Amino acid sequence: MASESENGNCSAWAARDPSGILSPYKFNRRAIRSDDVSLRITHCGVCYADVISTRNMHHNSMYPLVPGHEIAGVVTEVGSDVKGYKVGDHVGVGTYVNSCRACENCDNALENYCAKSVFTFNRIDTDGTVTKGGYSTHIVVHERYCFKIPDGYPLEKAAPLLCAGITVYTPMMRHNMNQPGKSLGVIGLGGLGHMAVKFGKAFGLKVTVFSTSESKREEAINLLGADNFVISSNKEQMESLKSSLHFIVDTASGDHPFDPYMSLLKVGGVMALAGFPSEIKLHPASLNLGARTLSGSIVGGTKDIQEMVNFCASNKIYPEIEIIKMDYINEALQRVVNRDVKYRFVIDIENSFK
Numbered sequence: 473m474a475s476e477s478e479n480g481n482c483s484a485w486a487a488r489d490p491s492g493i494l495s496p497y498k499f500n501r502r503a504i505r506s507d508d509v510s511l512r513i514t515h516c517g518v519c520y521a522d523v524i525s526t527r528n529m530h531h532n533s534m535y536p537l538v539p540g541h542e543i544a545g546v547v548t549e550v551g552s553d554v555k556g557y558k559v560g561d562h563v564g565v566g567t568y569v570n571s572c573r574a575c576e577n578c579d580n581a582l583e584n585y586c587a588k589s590v591f592t593f594n595r596i597d598t599d600g601t602v603t604k605g606g607y608s609t610h611i612v613v614h615e616r617y618c619f620k621i622p623d624g625y626p627l628e629k630a631a632p633l634l635c636a637g638i639t640v641y642t643p644m645m646r647h648n649m650n651q652p653g654k655s656l657g658v659i660g661l662g663g664l665g666h667m668a669v670k671f672g673k674a675f676g677l678k679v680t681v682f683s684t685s686e687s688k689r690e691e692a693i694n695l696l697g698a699d700n701f702v703i704s705s706n707k708e709q710m711e712s713l714k715s716s717l718h719f720i721v722d723t724a725s726g727d728h729p730f731d732p733y734m735s736l737l738k739v740g741g742v743m744a745l746a747g748f749p750s751e752i753k754l755h756p757a758s759l760n761l762g763a764r765t766l767s768g769s770i771v772g773g774t775k776d777i778q779e780m781v782n783f784c785a786s787n788k789i790y791p792e793i794e795i796i797k798m799d800y801i802n803e804a805l806q807r808v809v810n811r812d813v814k815y816r817f818v819i820d821i822e823n824s825f826k
Contacts, residue, residue, distance in 0.1 A: 483825050484608035485798055486536035492527035494801050497536055499604060501612050506551040509618045511563055516606035517542025517631040518796075518817035519663070520725070521567075523805050525594045534594055540606030540819075541567040541592040542634045544627040554615045562621040564781065566634035567592055567771050569603060569613045581775035583616075607801065609825050619778050622785040632663065632791040632816040633781055635771065640668040640721055641780040642772035643744035644675070647765075649719045652676025657713075657720040657736060659704070661688050661696075664723035664746055666792060666815040669696045672721075674787045680713065682733070691814070695792070704728075710736070715762070723747050734758035734766070744769055791816050798824035 479498065486497035504510050522539035524530055543565040547557050557563060570590035571583040578586050590597050593605030605611075621630045643649075649656060649672070656677040658668045665681070669692070672679040680700040681692040692698040702709045713736045720733055725747035731754060734743060742765045745752075752766075759766065772780065783789070792815045796804050804817045 482604075482608050482610055484538045484604065485801060486538045486604075486607075487526035487533075488535050490528040490533065492523065492805065494526065494607070494805075497538065499536075499538075501610060502599070502601075504549050504551050504612055505614075506553040507614055508551045508612050509547055509554060509557050509563065509615050510549040510610060510612045511543075511545040511565070511618070512548050512610050512822070513543055513545040513606055513608060514820075514822040515544045515628045515631045516540040516819045516821055517635065517793075518801070518804055518808060518819065519635050520808055521635070522607075523808055526805065532594070534602050537594055538604035538607050539593050540608070541565075542631040542636070542818075543592070543606035543611060544621060544631040544634075545610070545821075546627075548610070550615075556615055557618060557620070562623070562625075562627060562630075564619045564621050564630055564634045565592065565606070565611060565613055565617060566619070566638065566777055569617050570597055573616070577773075581773040583773050584771045585773075606821070607798070607819065609821065616774060619774075619781055621781060625781075625785045626790070628793060628795055628818050628820070629790045630781065631818050632667075632793060633784055634777070636663040636791065636816060637667050637784065638772040638777050638780050639746050639770070640664050640723065641671055641783075642776050643746060643767065643769035644668070644671055644719075644721065645776065646769070647719065647742045647744060647767065649677065649721075649742075649744075650675040651718075654678070654718040655680070655716060657682060657717045657733070658698075659720065659722040659728075659733065660724035660747070661692055661815075662723065662811065663791075663813075663816045665721075666696055668721045668723060668746075669698050670789050670791075673697045674783075674789055677719075680717065704732075715739075717741060720744070721746060725749060727751065730754045730766070731758045734762075734764055737762060737764045739763055741765070742767060793818045795820050
């Protein structure tokens with residue numbers, strides 16, 4: 473149970489109204505239960521979802537609102553029935569902290585699709601309280617929604633894996649985009665897109681980045697290792713790639729045409745949508761004439777998240793991050809809106825509340 477208090481046991485930063493401006497805040501985290509893990513948060517990634525919620529863009533924000541769902545930290549206490557974690561373990565918490573644990577989706581480790589899943593912040597938990605996220609000094613969660621971060625993997629790099637990383641890893645694995653030698657297109661080069669490029673290269677794919685910004689060419693190729701870079705508004709460049717790609721991961725949240733991208737897929741190709749444009753307009757021929765698939769996805773289930781974290785550790789895959797202190801968060805959120813970040817802000821929580 474989380475409750476507000478002037479002298480609460482958890483320090484945080486919260487938005488109080490749709491201006492989205494965050495400021496210091498204290499509240500009480502629930503006492504640990506037998507199946508809970510309590511962790512001291514060391515780092516928290518900054519996601520566009522934080523902007524959406526703090527500014528009430530979906531008209532469902534409950535204030536005071538503590539955002540943050542890319543959480544990394546150190547276990548400080550475990551409940552009496554917890555078997556998978558011990559004090560001192562490095563762990564992460566992602567975009568949800570509860571689910572019914574009884575439905576078909578939960579039984580298949582697809583908790584992210586459970587109808588009763590509870591987001592890490594700005595949702596009503598089963599005890600009736602409003603969840604509060606990782607812009608805070610600690611969090612208490614059921615052990616099912618914790619993930620081990622392997623020894624040696626930096627906690628500041630682990631945080632963005634819990635949303636940006638898993639959001640692209642899941643559809644890539646579901647659609648077998650891990651076949652060496654095949655070709656992948658990545659639309660958009662932000663927090664999600666740059667991770668899709670990194671996974672694609674780790675899988676042995678030939679990766680083409682599609683962007684509206686020429687300024688991203690050098691980093692896409694020289695920093696992230698992409699094989700090709702295309703300006704999506706350049707019809708000649710797009711035309712030259714017709715029917716050449718096995719897969720596309722679309723991370724662009726802004727509205728954009730779909731038919732030009734679908735035409736780049738080979739027969740039987742798959743385009744996975746990871747963003748949320750306001751609408752999808754698509755001519756049926758773009759699908760039917762090439763036996764192509766357009767598929768959707770959100771984050772990942774608990775099994776996939778742990779697998780993804782382990783894969784990143786084993787293959788030395790690290791997000792590109794800019795570390796900030798908590799008192800810079802209002803500027804950082806505006807920079808996220810302005811797409812002025814390469815490629816994920818991560819808040820240094822443990823050094824921001826001393």
